[in-house]
Amino acid sequence: MAKLEASTRVLYWFRTDLRLHDSPALHTALDLKPDVLYPIWTWDPEYVFAHKVGVNRFNFLLESMCNLSESLIACNAKTKLHVIRGPPQTVIPALCSAWNITHLVYEKDTAEYAAVRDADVKARVLDAGVRVIDVLGHTLYDPQAVTDAHGGKATLSISSWRAAVKNLPGPERPLPPPKHIPPPGKTDLPSFSRTEHPASAYHTVDVNAGEREAEVTCYDTFAGPRGDFGIPTLDELGFPPATTSIRGGETEALRRLSNYCQDAERVATFAKPKTSPAVFDPPATTLLSPYMKFGCLGPREFLWRVRDCITEWKADGGSKNVTPENLEGQLLFREMYYAAECAQGLSFGQIRGNSICRFIDWRLQNEYDESGRKIVPRPLGDPVDEARLAAWKAGKTGFPWIDAIMRQLRQEGWIHHLARHSVACFLTRGQCYISWERGAEVFDEWLIDWDPCSNAGNWMWLSCSAFFSQYHRVYGVVSFPEKFDKSGILVRKYCPELARFPDKLIYSPHITPLSVQEKAGCIIGKDYPLPMLDEKVEKERCIGRVKAAYALGLYGNHSAALDGSAVAMFTDTPDLTSGDRFAGGKKKAGKRRRDEEGDGRPKKNKKQHGSIEKYLSQQ
DNA sequence: CTTCCGTTGTAAAC
DNA sequence: GTTTACAACGGAAG
Structure with missing residues (x-):
């Protein structure tokens, strides 16, 4: 009796802490001197069906899980990472009960989505008398403590962040990895059924369906096809092999x-x-x-x-x-x-309701129903805007620097920070005037390192919606890459059709004489797209529009942004590239348009290197 | 109130 | 290759 009470049985829930070194949460779990410790991962249907995740991030995750499992085994041949296939909200309480767990330990995740999920899990297991210990370890400082020290307000610059952390204790040296880990106890799963732990509930919104080549089989069982709590495979997700060269772990x-x-x-x-x-x-x-x-x-x-x-x-x-x-x-x-x-x-990842994010009348913004729920899938907008977004995503804009980066992103799941700047600026305030929400979505799908805080934060930064406001500084699609590399190695690698163009024309192949194009074996407009827009003209329009938006001074939490009437408060600058820019699309009700804006300076349209009409006709 | 600074611009002028 | 004008923002500091 006394012995039973003294028994410490820990469920250690791995999430975004796939390591043994410097893990304060794992350290805390081991400090409990547990009799048994179950290292588990819950294979959450949310990420498999409801969140768009590309094959490269899944692959990286699976490799990282495999590596972690090997490291656990090295600490104790009797243990490993136990993967349970089901939603953590129901699976974890059930495991606590089935395995007589006394303590649930995990690394605290402060991002809103995870925090809500964890609070749910925590409440359920506390009810069953399990002690819950969550420990920080994903960041150097506690985001909540930083926020408190900043008067509850968001840190919008490095200097304000620095001021907020000034009186907080600085990061200590990392903890060493454990040498030994206690074994797990019994691992039977009495009376586990899919009715209690549904994966199918999410099937109705399988947003990754388009990427799959086969059926999802990872939820056929709770402990995997061999019943050994094995790590799922891409096959079980119905995905084709990954394309990235970046190895996880x-x-x-x-x-x-x-x-x-x-x-x-x-x-x-x-x-x-x-x-x-x-x-x-x-x-x-x-x-x-x-x-x-x-x-x-x-x-x-x-x-x-x-x-x-x-x-x-x-x-x-x-x-x-x-x-x-x-x-x-x-x-x-x-x-x-x-x-x-x-x-x-939660509003950090969107414009609506986001008090730090400027409201700008971007095209293709999120849309919401009467009750404020995001409409999924997003209703299509103006076909020209949609075509631009699709071309940007596909790496077929006709601007080699942009296209090479987007193709690298898709293939590798990683691009350099300044490359992210280039394509994000181009999509939003630089040329396309498309909502940063669309760009953030694509990065979410393709970046292995996608993070809800850094990704949304950087998209707001680049689109001059928050953190940064110098909207005149627009990255050139030729001038910027030329600063780093006049030879165009990134373009030659990821846009191989352009590989034989001379250095001087590698970032602007459309001005290449036809004879040179022929010699390079690539005809612009046929083998590689013409530029889908006029970079300089669109840049000037965009700057004017952002300037007007700044003058209006709306933020995402303004009532007009909440009820969807904010877009109508904007006036459009005259269209310079294509007279029928708005002809095809439905205009929002009550939208006012004026003929002239700001400086009234007639803008010359000297070099029309391409147009969306010409671009579309190639498709 | 003014001044100064801010991780990552461009294009022209020297 | 480095310096400067461009046109100009928000926030912190003075």
């Missing part, structure tokens, strides 16, 4: 980190804005973001490895770079976005 993360730190001078003099988005083999940056996203790499491990590396190098006479441009600074932006998301909640 903690082992790979630590190898990459060590590898990058070999070159102490590069670490110590790192300046993000100076790193090239055009090189890829190897990339100019660490490529550690995917590992950070899934917790294969702990932020403190990264921070202190970098700090130590720089200290050593400085001892040899070097002088180091400063935040926020240096490597440590990269982590600080992540912290800033986490704190801002924590203060803002």
